[in-house]
Amino acid sequence: MSDLARFDEAIHAPLRLRICGLLRRVHQLDFAVLRDTLEVSDATLSKHVKTLVDLGYVVSRKAASASRSHARRLTWLSLTEPGREAFDAHVRALREIAGTLP
Template sequence: MNEVAFDEIIHAPVRLRICGLLRPVEQLDFAVLRDALNISDATLSKHLKTLVTAGYVSSNKAAFAGRNDARRITWLALTSAGRVAFDAHVRALQQIAGTTTG
């Protein structure tokens, strides 16, 4: 279904960019996402908490074979609900901008 739904949670600029970066990949490392967005850990964590609470992003920590210390990598991914909501939001923005083809 090609639902069109403006989503206030996703629409905040940083959260929109987070979803846009996560959409084409299976998962992304917290540090890679932070660096791509050029924001602080605290800012990214705050926005991720909102997206996780909404059920749009999942987060899991895993050991990384290339590390010699006990730190773990935080992997982030859009959930199925997040993908649906993001796609519907993008369609809503296209509709607002008058660039839809349907």
């Protein structure tokens, strides 16, 4: 594998790979939107997000909703720069394994 490609066991888990793939495309995503998109429970998503947060790949922040009058706060998730780099390197590693790099 090249220096730019690095297989990452933590990211490779199917749900975490999907989480990173969805977060890679956006600046941030609401926990509930991510949960619904992935069609998993809060507990399942929380477990996988915690793993990514512990690795420094994802950051979670709570903020009040501008569109809601009640005090419930939304949880926003974002890939960190190290998370983006790890995800991109993992995708490159998968492409090398599959023989699809140019």
